Amino acid sequence: MEQVLRQTWGFLFRDYHLTRRYFSWVVVFTFYAVVNSATVVLIGVAAGDRRLTLTLMVGVMLWGLLSVVFQEIANSITYERWEGTLEYTFMAPVSRLIHLAGVSLFSTAYAVVRAVIIVLGMLLFVDIDLSRANWPGLVVVLAVSSVAFIGLGLMAAVLPVFSPERGAEATNIFQGVLLLVSGVYYDVSVLPRWLQPLSVVSPATYALSACRKLVGIGAGSEMVAGAPLSACAYELTVLTLMGLVFVPLGLYVFALVERWAKQTGKLKRTG
């Protein structure tokens, strides 16, 4: 047990210090994210539409969290390949489960801090009353949807083992598709009909739908108080199932590719 804790701590320790050493970049990226979020939400303010403003705000907050969870996990192996440390991590007596749990833990914590900063930063630019939102409900939905995104991140994380560059490219394309089909800033019904089936398989679609209810965006234009969590039972069920499928699937895919890489010599930095 102590061994497991130390190993998990090892990944948190590493990622904490990497974040610290690259802190100026973290500040720059966060600054950009805050400003970008504010400009999106100000579209709603300019339109004088409180409902639109809130919808955009939910989108910004949710995407700010989930995309970072996904991205950080997906890029963790890419970083290791660039640095050349991947072989050393893989020859350490650490189970892949602990390795990936450590990476996921840090990524999620990092994403949460980023999302909080984005929301706080946004409130500097936009005057909006969020006191009627169901905050505990939002936390539950975000936690459950993070698990599904961790699973997606794990599947993407292993791509750079095939090819560092192609892997990173595929990760970005995949993230872009998620952004498009999940209806982050709009209802998915506005998407072309041929794209709509894709929105059904994205966990972000359900997370967004639930968060909109919880923040108090009703069906019509009138503003209502945040809905109780029970109003999101369907979304929560789907998100939970997705998490239950995606995380084991992500671990399985990772293990398969790792085995293949050891047979074909793809763990090496070059080649």
Place this chain on the structure above:
Amino acid sequence: MSNLGIEVRSLSKSFSKRKGLMRTRRSVTRALADVSFEVAVGETYGLLGPNGSGKSTLIRVLSTLLTPDEGDVRMLGYHIPGEEDEVRRRVGRVSVDAAFYKKLSARENLLYSALLYGLDKAAAERRALEILEALGMEGEKFTDPLEELSRGMQQKVAITRALLVNPPLLLLDEPTTGLDPKSRRDVQTFLEKLRGEHGTTILLTSHDMAETERLCARIGFIAGGRLIAEGTADELKATAGAETLDDAFIALAGQKLDDEGEKRREAVLAEA
């Protein structure tokens, strides 16, 4: 049971690559072909071979980073493939390239590795400083980003990483290649001490004759993925009827040891 540290039987490993415009041609490199040898517990065994002869591939198989195609490997009695977890706990490895997080300090890189092996952080830090000192590295560099350290110092940190867990088996892949003469001597002296004091089983690859002769009780010549001769330095010279180990290698392998031109020996076996 036997007192063998490393036991390698009929080990083969090939890599295939797709080639050509349509990526339809497949070229196969036989990196290791039917390699067999043994290293006793506490012995230092040297593998001498030119670039591309399969040394690193062998080290990677022994450190569980590559699965063998054929053959059987035992590390302190534990099988590869099959008992990789047991092997991982007992093996330290140093490679030619210093594979570190370059923005992190030696301290951070080393503690990260120590934690993965389940060591106590404070104890690991003390031990790391001891080893670095024994290797002749000043303590004040301990907290500087690794990218600011010279290659020699980075390699000393790499050796420290491998030794931090006190592994009974040490795999050293050209640990002194590209080092300045002083660092090279520091490392060699340290390895001699280590073998004397801890009885560590060491497999060392090199293309430096003098180093191998100084450090290794027995030496294997490897060329084109094959182990072509084996013995003490004197035995190898006698077999080849040569004055020096260099000449012995040329006589037995039919090529020079530091021949860069021999780097790629790819046989196109299959075309589809």
